[in-house]
Amino acid sequence: GAGVSQTPSNKVTEKGKYVELRCDPISGHTALYWYRQSLGQGPEFLIYFQGTGAADDSGLPNDRFFAVRPEGSVSTLKIQRTERGDSAVYLCASSLNRGGLGTEAFFGQGTRLTVV
Amino acid sequence: AQSVTQLGSHVSVSEGALVLLRCNYSSSVPPYLFWYVQYPNQGLQLLLKYTSAATLVKGINGFEAEFKKSETSFHLTKPSAHMSDAAEYFCAVMGVNAGNMLTFGGGTRLMVKP
Numbered sequence: 277g278a279g280v281s282q283t284p285s286n287k288v289t290e291k292g293k294y295v296e297l298r299c300d301p302i303s304g305h306t307a308l309y310w311y312r313q314s315l316g317q318g319p320e321f322l323i324y325f326q327g328t329g330a331a332d333d334s335g336l337p338n339d340r341f342f343a344v345r346p347e348g349s350v351s352t353l354k355i356q357r358t359e360r361g362d363s364a365v366y367l368c369a370s371s372l373n374r375g376g377l378g379t380e381a382f383f384g385q386g387t388r389l390t391v392v
Numbered sequence: 393a394q395s396v397t398q399l400g401s402h403v404s405v406s407e408g409a410l411v412l413l414r415c416n417y418s419s420s421v422p423p424y425l426f427w428y429v430q431y432p433n434q435g436l437q438l439l440l441k442y443t444s445a446a447t448l449v450k451g452i453n454g455f456e457a458e459f460k461k462s463e464t465s466f467h468l469t470k471p472s473a474h475m476s477d478a479a480e481y482f483c484a485v486m487g488v489n490a491g492n493m494l495t496f497g498g499g500t501r502l503m504v505k506p
Binding site: 279316332369 | 396398401428482484492495496498
């Protein structure tokens, strides 16, 4: 596709429920990132994939959060037993390769998750 | 560890006035620095980036930023604000030893008055 696509754009769920957020990166981009943006704050890193493997998951806040990228393209962020504090905009980004050379990451429009 | 501080969560300027958004970073290695803009209900869009070439970096929409190592700063400027510049601006640092992710500042909301 032309850009990074995230679905759904909005998700409202009840406390304690399970949710899945999907990210379709730009075709050919091997690196994929998930960030979380709470209200009034900058995005915070969650997890980074290089191909199919999670190269760095140090930003995941706890074991309720998990992400997969089984075929090295689409990624799903999974949140179990959601809490009201999980409410935020979840952003996905992709780039051509490892960002150590300053490679630009392209961001999707995000999924706004509201836990009620 | 890396960090980014954006001074001023809200900045208001008049249309046609100079825009100055401040960003200071902390990094133990030479950093790559970025400015992103976020319009309402949209994703982050790259304005410009510094990757250890020229210290004065020009970006889209007339914005530019100057990397000053001695001041650990990467302030964003535009000579003349336009109404369409109203948005949230984020400064970010990517360290080569940092696992390639971005560390963002808290953001600055720019308001442009007619």
